[in-house]
Each structure stands twice: as C-alpha cells, then as structure tokens.
Amino acid sequence: MFEFIVGHYNYWMYIGLMMIGFYAMMAKRNLIKKIIGMNIFQSAIILFYISTSVKRGATVPILEHAHGGHGAHHAVDVMQYANPLPHVLMLTAIVVMVATLGVAVAVCIMIYRRYNTLEEDEIIMSIRRG
Amino acid sequence: MKILSLITVVLVGAALIYGTLDMPKWGDPHSPASTHVSPYYLHHSMDDTATPNVVTSVLADYRGYDTLGETAVIFTAGMACILLLRRGHKSRGKRHV
Secondary structure, rough: HHHHHHHHHHHHHHHHHHHHHHHHHHHHOHHHHHHHHHHHHHHHHHHHHHHHHHOOOOOEEEOOOOOOOOOOOOOOOOHHHOOOOHHHHHHHHHHHHHHHHHHHHHHHHHHHHOHHHHEHHHHHHHHHHH | HHHHHHHHHHHHHHHHHHHHHHOOOOOOOHHHHOOOOHHHHHHHHHHHHOOOHHHHHHHHHHHHHHHHHHHHHHHHHHHHHHHHHHHHHHHHHHHHH
C-alpha cells in the first residue's frame, strides 16, 4: 500500500494542479484569470507527460561517447537514458501553449478596447444594453 | 455557477484518479511508454542521424513533419495576433476621424 502511494502520488499532484486550472477556467469571471487557469492546466499536462519519461537511475537522453572510437558502435543501454519521446512531444506542446497564450491575450486586448473591462459579467451586461 | 463548476472539477478529478490506479509506477523502466518505440530511437539515433542528442534527432529527423506542423501553428498564431491587433488599431483611428 505504502509503495503504491509512493509510486503514484506524482500523478495525483498533477491531477490537483489540473483541477485548479480547470476550476479557474470555468468559475472565474476575469478573462485574464481564465487564461492563467488555462496555463496552469497545460503545465499540469506537461508535467504528467514528462513524468512518464522518467526511468529510475537514468540520465538525460544524450548518448555518451557517441563520437568516440573509430566508428565503432557499442550497444546503447536503454535503461541508462530517459525516454526521449515525451520530451519531444512536450517541446511541441510548449510551443502550442505559447501560441494559444498569445492569441488569447490579443483577443483580451481587443475586448478591453471595445468594452473597457475584462470582467465577464460586465461585458455581458454592456452587450445586453446594446 | 461556482458550485456547478466545483462539482464538475471534482468529478473529473475523481475519474482521473481512478484512471491512475492502473498507471505504471514513477520511474518504472518497463512502463509501456518506454518499451515500444523509444528504445528504437535510442538504439538507432546514432546510425540513422549521427546525432548523440536523441531528443534533437527525434524532433528534427524522425518526427520532422510534427515540427513542420508546429511551425505552421506558430505562424498561424502570429498572423492571428497581428491581424487582431492591427484591425483594432485601424477601427479606433476611424472612430476618431
């Protein structure tokens, strides 16, 4: 039981982070706070993926002595290097995160220019007033 | 509204925690994520791409189309930002005129 908790509590931490972000996205009325919630959510996903690439006792996936020797290829010990694939996927996800953040902030700037506020309920009231 | 979203968040979190019960342990070298395709990358990176940094060789070589799509995403986001902000600038100028 104790070993199970030690092996899995990292996932529960990411789920807690994700819940914080999700709640901020749904319940907060300020648009900037919603964007911050979206970023917390995405960070939780990234941490989750990175944690799947961990191998105990492994190092970063850069091959040691790769250019040493006279073209001789020695066998690569897979257990020695962390899984490179989640790192690559999360590199892409970070780029997408920055892109969504930029577009969201641009839309917020437009909304502020039009309505002079970023509070959701005030925006809805001023739309209803015409 | 706040209560409704709190209930939704707790339900989603409970479902996800139920999902983690089958997940491999932290740092398990035999987890499914690191036994299918990633050993191929580690073994063949040096022969195929002559790059000791496996992350780089996967990013730019094995999955180059992924990176191409990523640059398309960044380009689209940049264009969207420019168009949004420029149009706002122009309409504001018109309103003043």
